Amino acid sequence: MGHQEYVNITINDIPSIELPINVTLRGCTNESITVIANTSLALQFNRECPLYINASAYTLSSQSISYWDALNVWLGNVVSYYDGEPLILNGTVEVYATFLNGSRVPAPVLVNGSSTYILQSPGPSSLLLSINYLGVVNESLARVFVVPSTYVEAEELLNSLGNPQFLNATIASAITSGDWSLVNKIVTEYQEASSRSYDPLTQLSKYLLTQAILNGNLNGLNAASLILKYEMLMYTALASIIIAVVVAYRVTRKSRKS
Incomplete structure (x- = not known):
């Protein structure tokens, strides 16, 4: 046009x-x-x-x-938007162009001058998208946020818990800063705590973790992490205490009989 x-x-x-x-x-x-x-x-x-x-x-x-017609360039691997700006998964950037009727333009779209462009580091990034079709050139500068696959899992957890403010703010901070360590920890430990419904300590950890997320209590997160980390040691210690009590009880009974 x-x-x-x-x-x-x-x-x-x-x-x-x-x-x-x-x-x-x-x-x-x-x-x-x-x-x-x-x-x-x-x-x-x-x-x-x-x-x-x-x-x-x-x-x-x-x-x-x-x-x-118009040449419209698009990002293909957009998973959501934050403040109106697209969130794309880290890895190879997927791009394409369409005419106004939605049909694909039979020409490659370049990202920062390259036909294959890979984004690994999470956080904000700027991409220059360009296409040349039959001598007509369209260039668009897109500001995006790169997110890991954990983002999708974190959003699912956020929705399942009723969109608690603490987790929402933690995800938003990870999007803008690129630091996903806390979100990764919450998602990984919640998935682990949800995987063994028969395990009392695991269920205790899940309860503490859920309450910590709902209330924004980092101490609760740490307590849940400790239970998951030292679960086997706790069971071993508990078993040792039970064995010691049983042995002491039997020794006491024998002493009374003699």
Whole structure:
């Protein structure tokens, strides 16, 4: 859109004469004009539209069609938006271009000048998206936030717990800073605590973790982490105490009998 196209109206006549040609335009504009053969029309439109062209002289006629359209560039691996800016998963940036009707443009889109561009580090980033199709160039500068796959799991946990403010703020901070250590810890430990419903200590850890997330209590998070980390040691210690009590009880009974 906004670019000129030259429509050449040519007739092969021998001998050459200045023959008037009736030209009918429909679509982008609707008009009929008369031009002299072997001339050009410069046409330009600033909207998406087809232009149907019919040229005729006496019993001769010819038809053609031209299109004015836009080249829109898109990011393909957008998982959500934050403050109106796209969140994309780390890895290879997926990009493509479409016309206004949604059909794909058969041309590659470059990211910062490269046909393959990889983003590994989470956090804010700027991407220059560009395409050249039939001599028409479109460039767009996109500001994005790169997020790990943990983001999707964190959003699922956020929704399942009713969107608690603490977790929401923690995810938002990770998006803007690129530091996902706390979010990774919460997601990993919650998944681990949810995986063994038969385990009393694990269920205790899940309860403490849930309450810590709901109340924004970092001490509760640390307590839940300790239980998960030293669970086997706690069970071993508990078993040792039980064995010691049983042994002491039996020794006491034997002493009374003797």
